[in-house]
Amino acid sequence: xxxxxxxxxxxxxxxxxxxxxxxxxxxxxxxxxxxxxxxxxxxxxxxxxxxxxxxxxxxxxxxxxxxxxxxxxxxxxxxxxxxxxxxxxxxxxxxxxxxxxxxxxxxxxxxxxxxxxxxxxxxxxxxxxxxxxxxxxxxxxxxxxxxxxxxxxxxxxxxxxxxxxxxxxxxxxxxxxxxxxxxxxxxxxxxxxxxxxxxxxxxxxxxxxxxxxxxxxxxxxxxxxxxxxxxxxxxxxxxxxxxxxxxxxxxxxxxxxxxxxxxxxxxxxxxxxxxxxxxxxxxxxxxxxxxxxxxxxxxxxxxxxxxxxxxxxxxxxxxxxxxxxxxx
Amino acid sequence: xxxxxxxxxxxxxxxxxxxxxxxxxxxxxxxxxxxxxxxxxxxxxxxxxxxxxxxxxxxxxxxxxxxxxxxxxxxxxxxxxxxxxxxxxxxxxxxxxxxxxxxxxxxxxxxxxxxxxxxxxxxxxxxxxxxxxxxxxxxxxxxxxxxxxxxxxxxxxxxxxxxxxxxxxxxxxxxxxxxxxxxxxxxxxxxxxxxxxxxxxxxxxxxxxxxxxxxxxxxxxxxxxxxxxxxxxxxxxxxxxxxxxxxxxxxxxxxxxxxxxxxxxxxxxxxxxxxxxxxxxxxxxxxxxxxxxxxxxxxxxxxxxxxxxxxxxxxxxxxxxxxxxxxxxxxxxxxxxxxxxxxxxxxxxxxxxxxxxxxxxxxxxxxxxxxxxxxxxxxxxxxxxxxxxxxxxxxxxxxxxxxxxxxxxxxxxxxxxxxxxxxxxxxxxxxxxxxxxxxxxxxxxxxxxxxxxxxxxxxxxxxxxxxxxxxxxxxxxxxxxxxxxxxxxxxxxxxxxxxxxxxxxxxxxxxxxxxxxxxxxxxxx
Numbered sequence: 001x002x003x004x005x006x007x008x009x010x011x012x013x014x015x016x017x018x019x020x021x022x023x024x025x026x027x028x029x030x031x032x033x034x035x036x037x038x039x040x041x042x043x044x045x046x047x048x049x050x051x052x053x054x055x056x057x058x059x060x061x062x063x064x065x066x067x068x069x070x071x072x073x074x075x076x077x078x079x080x081x082x083x084x085x086x087x088x089x090x091x092x093x094x095x096x097x098x099x100x101x102x103x104x105x106x107x108x109x110x111x112x113x114x115x116x117x118x119x120x121x122x123x124x125x126x127x128x129x130x131x132x133x134x135x136x137x138x139x140x141x142x143x144x145x146x147x148x149x150x151x152x153x154x155x156x157x158x159x160x161x162x163x164x165x166x167x168x169x170x171x172x173x174x175x176x177x178x179x180x181x182x183x184x185x186x187x188x189x190x191x192x193x194x195x196x197x198x199x200x201x202x203x204x205x206x207x208x209x210x211x212x213x214x215x216x217x218x219x220x221x222x223x224x225x226x227x228x229x230x231x232x233x234x235x236x237x238x239x240x241x242x243x244x245x246x247x248x249x250x251x252x253x254x255x256x257x258x259x260x261x262x263x264x265x266x267x268x269x270x271x272x273x274x275x276x277x278x279x280x281x282x283x284x285x286x287x288x289x290x291x292x293x294x295x296x297x298x299x300x301x302x303x304x305x306x307x308x309x310x311x312x313x314x315x316x317x318x319x320x321x322x323x324x325x326x327x328x
Numbered sequence: 329x330x331x332x333x334x335x336x337x338x339x340x341x342x343x344x345x346x347x348x349x350x351x352x353x354x355x356x357x358x359x360x361x362x363x364x365x366x367x368x369x370x371x372x373x374x375x376x377x378x379x380x381x382x383x384x385x386x387x388x389x390x391x392x393x394x395x396x397x398x399x400x401x402x403x404x405x406x407x408x409x410x411x412x413x414x415x416x417x418x419x420x421x422x423x424x425x426x427x428x429x430x431x432x433x434x435x436x437x438x439x440x441x442x443x444x445x446x447x448x449x450x451x452x453x454x455x456x457x458x459x460x461x462x463x464x465x466x467x468x469x470x471x472x473x474x475x476x477x478x479x480x481x482x483x484x485x486x487x488x489x490x491x492x493x494x495x496x497x498x499x500x501x502x503x504x505x506x507x508x509x510x511x512x513x514x515x516x517x518x519x520x521x522x523x524x525x526x527x528x529x530x531x532x533x534x535x536x537x538x539x540x541x542x543x544x545x546x547x548x549x550x551x552x553x554x555x556x557x558x559x560x561x562x563x564x565x566x567x568x569x570x571x572x573x574x575x576x577x578x579x580x581x582x583x584x585x586x587x588x589x590x591x592x593x594x595x596x597x598x599x600x601x602x603x604x605x606x607x608x609x610x611x612x613x614x615x616x617x618x619x620x621x622x623x624x625x626x627x628x629x630x631x632x633x634x635x636x637x638x639x640x641x642x643x644x645x646x647x648x649x650x651x652x653x654x655x656x657x658x659x660x661x662x663x664x665x666x667x668x669x670x671x672x673x674x675x676x677x678x679x680x681x682x683x684x685x686x687x688x689x690x691x692x693x694x695x696x697x698x699x700x701x702x703x704x705x706x707x708x709x710x711x712x713x714x715x716x717x718x719x720x721x722x723x724x725x726x727x728x729x730x731x732x733x734x735x736x737x738x739x740x741x742x743x744x745x746x747x748x749x750x751x752x753x754x755x756x757x758x759x760x761x762x763x764x765x766x767x768x769x770x771x772x773x774x775x776x777x778x779x780x781x782x783x784x785x786x787x788x789x790x791x792x793x794x795x796x797x798x799x800x801x802x803x804x805x806x807x808x809x810x811x812x813x814x815x816x817x818x819x820x821x822x823x824x825x826x827x828x829x830x831x832x833x834x835x836x837x838x839x840x841x842x843x844x845x846x847x848x849x850x851x852x853x
Contacts, residue, residue, distance in 0.1 A: 034736075053501075082527050083365050083500050084507040089527075148559050155567045163563045164555050165529065269555045271529045278556065279361070279528065282701075 008308055012301040017068070019297035023290050024067050025060075067290065076291035081283040086291045090273060095175045096166055097265070097272030101257045103188050104196030109250060112200045116207025117239060123212065131204070138201030143260070147194040147267035154190060162187050164269035195264040199253050206249060210242035251307045255300045352535065352548030353852040355835070357572035357845065358561055362528045362554040367510040368484040369439055369499040372446040375574075377482065378844040382533055382550065383423075384484035384516035387414055387433065388477050392838045392849065394660050394755055396477050400428065400485055400517065409472040409797075416463040420540050422487045423514075423521045430459040435488035435497075437467065444501040449753075450482040452772060472795045474802060478754040490515045519543065519848050520550055528554060533847075545850040565590065565830055571852065572837065574845060576830035578649055578704055584830055591835065596651050597827040598658040598841040599751040600760075601703055603636075603696075603713070603820040605629060606744045608780035614695035614725070614744040617688075623744070623779070627686040629817035634679035635720045636713055638671045638822050645708050650823035655810060656760050657750065658824050660841045662799075663757025663806030668814060671821075679720045691721025697746040698726060699734040704825055710747060738778050746778060749825065753842070757806045758793050765813050766790045781818040 034050045051057045055066070070076065076086035119128040138146075155163035167183030169176040178184030214220060215238055223233050262274030269275065273292060280288035364371040368384040381389075387401035401414040420428040437457040440447045453473045458466050469476060491497050494509035514522040519541060520533035535548040553570065555561040558577040564570045566589065576584060576592070584590045605623035606612060612621045622628045638652035652671040657664065683691060698710035707728045714724035724745075729737070738746050752759045767782040768774035773790075789809040796802045813819075827843050838849040 078507070081364060082362075083367075083370065083511045084527070088507075144557075148563075151560060151563045155569070156563050159567055163567055163569055164560050165553060267557050267560055269553070269557065269560060271526075275528060275556065282361075 004312065005309070008305055012305055015301050016294070016297055020068055020071060020290075020294055021064065023293035023297075024064050071290070071294055076294075077287040079280075079285055079288050081280065081285040081288070086287045089276060089288065090291055090295060091174060092176075093271060093273045093276050095177065096270060097258060097261055097274060099178060100188065100191055100195060100261060100264070100270060100272060101254065103192040104257055105199065105250065105254055107192055107196040108199035108203055108253075112203030113207050113239075113246070115200075116204040117211060117234070119204065120208040120211030120215070121234060123208075132208075135201035135204055138197040139205075143194060143198070143263045144267050146197060147190070147264060150190045150194060151267075161190050163190075166271055191264050191268040191270050194267065195257060195261055199250075199257060202253070203246060203250070207239075207242055207246060210245060211238055214238045214241050247310075248307060251303055251310075255303045258299055259296045352546050354549040354551060355547045355572060355847050355850055355852065356551045356553065356570045357574065358553050358555045358564060358570045359574035360554065360556055360558075360561070363531055363552065365500065365511045366514040366522060366525060367496070367499055367508070368486060368514075368516070369436075369442075369445045369447050370510075372449065372482070374843055378846075379531070379533075379552065380484055381518070381844060382520040382847060383514045383518045383522055384486065385518045386482065386484050387416075387480050389481055390755075390840075390842075392840065394840060394842065396481065400433075404477075407466065410469050411466050412469070412476055413460070413464065413466045416465060417540060418463055420517050421538055422490065422517055423536060424487070424490060426487055426489050428485065428487070428517050429462045430465040431462075432485055432488050433457055433465045434459050435491065436485045437483065439486065439491070439497065439499065440483050442498045444499045446499065447482060449772070450479045452479070454479070472797050474793075474795070474797050474799075475754050475756045475758060478756050482753065485517065486510075487515055523549075541848070543848055545848055546852060547847045547850050550847045562830075565832070568832065571835050572829070572831040572845065572850075574829060574843070576828055578647060578828075581649065581828050581830075582647065589833055591831050591833045593829045593831070593837060593839045594649075594826055595839040596658060596660075596841055597751070597825040597843055598660060598753070598755070599703075599749050599825045600653060600655070600657050601650075601706075601709070601747065601749045601822045601825060602656060603632075603822070604746050604748060604779040604781070605632075605819075606741075606779045607782070607818075608741075612694065612744050613742075614727075616693040622686065622688060622692060622694075625686045626816060627682040628688065629820075631679040631682040631686070631720060632717065632722070633672045633817050633820045634675045634682070635716050635722070636672075636820060636822070637674040637716060640674075640716075641709060641712055641822060645705050645712050646823070646826075649704065649826040649828065651826060652823045653821050654814065656764060656813075656819060656821055657752045657757055658841055661752045661755050661757045661760070663761075663793075663803055663810075665803075665807045665810065668807065668810050671823075674716075676719055683720060683722075691723065693723040693725065694745050695725040695727050697734065697738055697743045698728045699731050699747065700728040702731040702734065703747070703749045706747060706749075709822070739776075741778055741780065743778065748776065748778065750776065751842075755842075757810075758790070758802075761786075761790050761793070761806065761809050765809070765818055779819075781813075781816070783812055783816055783818070786812050786816075786818075 034047050034054070034056070055063060074087050078084065079086050079089055082089065115131060119131055122128050151163045154161040162183070165187060166178050167187035168181040169178050169184055170180040178188055220233060220238060223237050261272060262278060264270065265272045265274035266278050273295070276288060277292040279285070280292070359375060361375060363379045364373060364376050368380045385399045387399060388396050389399040391397045400417050400420060402417050404412055404414045407413050416428070416430060416433065422428060434457045437454065439445065441451050441454070441456070445451070453469045453471065455468050455470055457468065460466055467476070494513070496508050496510040500508045500511060512525050519536050519539040521536050523532040523534045525531045531552040533550040555564055561573055562576060562580050562584070565573050566587070581592060585592050606621065607623050609621050611619055612623065642648060642650045642652055654670040654672060655664065655668050659669070683689065696710055696714060698707055700707040710726055710728065714726050717724050737743065750760055750764060762772055763774070763776040765777060765781055765786055766773045767787050768777055768780060786809045789805045793802050793805045796805060829837065829839060829845065831837060834853040836851045837845055
């Protein structure tokens with residue numbers, strides 16, 4: 001057990017180093033921040049001085065070593081665009097992204113699972129066919145298009161919901177929340193639908209196909225033969241057994257929701273980390289880009305670690321096999 | 329029933345009372361990017377200067393027509409060729425209540441001169457300031473400086489006491505890992521006071537009721553919210569969530585013009601787009617021509633100019649949002665001459681003949697470097713020009729890049745043929761002439777002369793302009809430099825950019841060529 005966790009953590013560290021290296025080396029190709037930071041009229045000497053001040057003149061390996069040392073301490077330097085420490089900026093933006101991701105993921109689960117069960121049970125009903133066809137839209141339409149459509153309908157035509165921003169937020173210590181104000185809640189609706197729609201349709205289709213699979217198995221037939229109610233068979237036996245892959249996918253998708261919130265955040269001017277990252281790219285704001293990539297890498301590594309550990313606890317076979325292997 | 333009526337009546341009267349009291353309005357506006365900092369000397373960037381202008385004030389400023397008018401200085405006179413004396417406006421107070429005096433001017437000039445200041449272009453030739461008495465200050469220059477006043481319009485005044493109190497005596501230095509107090513706090517003398525600032529989300533300014541000037545508009549609160557996505561920004565305007573958009577996307581302008589809820593205000597921008605050539609290498613770098621550089625031959629440059637139809641670019645690429653030109657800077661600049669501002673007439677036959685005379689009867693190949701996110705339709709313009717040049721058998725390879733990589737490349741003179749847009753923040757032609765066509769030298773000479781165009785006669789005229797205090801003589805010198813440059817086809821000017829502003833039809837604003845909206849002139853019905 002302990003060895004298993006250690007191996008996993010070691011692997012995570014290697015992944016993080018690689019992510020850090022990629023993030024760091026990318027910066028040699030995104031452009032010259034000095035050209036953007038100094039006025040066009042600056043002389044070569046000014047540019048050189050700035051380059052030295054930022055440490056951009058040092059050898060690559062030295063720059064990378066410094067980067068890793070600082071990154072481990074959470075120090076990513078100062079944003080070239082906003083003149084503020086990157087860590088402070090990320091901490092400020094994190095709540096917005098996490099709240100959005102949380103609402104989008106909840107939406108996907110709370111709507112996706114029941115719809116999946118429904119279409120799985122009534123697979124020939126016209127309503128199921130309609131839902132399945134509609135779900136194709138969620139899978140195939142690009143996020144920004146969905147966002148723009150929702151804005152057009154609910155903000156421009158109907159005027160019910162805001163087209164951008166997070167509304168009023170309430171500060172709870174370092175955390176700012178949009179859950180506690182009417183405008184904040186209203187502002188969450190369109191972005192979370194936009195962000196969660198893909199996951200919603202994915203979960204729905206996954207649950208449906210798993211349900212169809214499980215309903216064909218022998219133990220369901222036996223359950224029916226025992227005279228259990230439909231309700232007990234469908235929810236007590238069938239749905240329960242479909243949830244293992246759903247949990248796995250949801251866990252992994254949570255990472256994607258956070259990482260791919262970039263598009264949704266840009267469309268809705270949602271002040272989260274993704275928007276910060278997009279603006280950083282345009283300004284060649286290297287420290288922010290580095291920090292963001294590393295943070296997203298870390299989130300994925302952590303989620304994978306947790307999922308792996310969950311398997312270990314959930315699936316008894318894993319434990320037995322491993323114990324056996326060690327015995328020989 | 330009567331009760332409801334009573335309530336209705338009461339509500340109505342309350343609303344009326346508010347309506348009458350609330351003569352003043354909130355202006356909610358937006359553009360793509362956010363303000364970078366509140367420090368008035370840290371970032372010389374368009375939007376940043378626009379917002380700084382609401383909070384901080386310079387000694388002299390520009391009016392609706394970009395003419396210079398008094399601001400914190402009420403009058404000025406030249407004491408000797410290198411000293412200008414300013415009388416300061418009495419009884420002006422900073423937002424924190426401290427009075428504005430000569431000490432603050434001396435301090436602010438020194439702060440703008442600091443190495444970490446981003447405003448060095450406006451400080452060129454200025455060596456410092458000295459206090460004469462509380463309301464008199466002298467600004468000292470290295471030599472006679474005919475553009476001192478235009479330069480000073482961008483040098484905003486801070487309070488010395490406030491800066492000392494908060495340790496912001498110098499503009500932010502990127503070497504330090506900490507943000508400074510002035511990044512998110514402000515204390516100026518201007519018509520609006522910074523109320524709150526949340527980067528990338530919202531910046532709120534409120535009216536300064538103690539402001540010395542006269543408010544022509546009725547705005548008492550200004551809310552700036554950046555919206556990066558073009559579609560969302562326009563949607564926010566249409567849904568009434570914002571009142572004013574500084575940068576509506578060009579492709580939406582025709583549609584917005586038809587919407588009765590929206591007003592579009594158009595005017596030329598103080599920015600001119602042109603092409604430049606490598607005129608110094610002995611062998612053209614990115615071309616199939618070996619052993620020589622065709623752009624050194626004026627006939628080749630002429631042929632290129634004759635092949636490019638700027639009016640077609642206006643209608644086909646810019647959707648009418650450009651003003652074709654024959655000069656290198658906007659009409660608002662001093663030194664502009666209408667007689668020279670004639671766009672070249674395209675003449676393909678002559679262009680081909682000139683190419684043949686120069687020894688390229690079958691044309692040649694060259695790479696055109698072009699930005700793709702800096703100027704309006706920049707990449708599309710380059711594509712169209714490549715097609716036009718193909719008609720005189722010049723094969724253009726287009727190399728389009730984002731601004732971050734583009735400018736790093738061309739500023740190293742690593743280009744054979746490039747696009748550039750130049751604005752003149754001083755509204756004085758010297759700024760453009762010196763940067764773009766003066767032979768590379770000291771103090772800003774030729775710092776954006778990326779193809780190294782060089783003509784001693786042009787240099788002489790530009791150098792004379794630097795110290796010539798007589799307006800008529802300066803204008804003659806500018807005309808001389810421009811005429812020679814035009815005959816040399818040193819660059820190929822395309823057009824002045826046109827910048828549309830979009831606003832709710834209830835809003836009226838004053839459009840300026842420097843793309844700066846000022847809420848003091850905004851009226852909301």
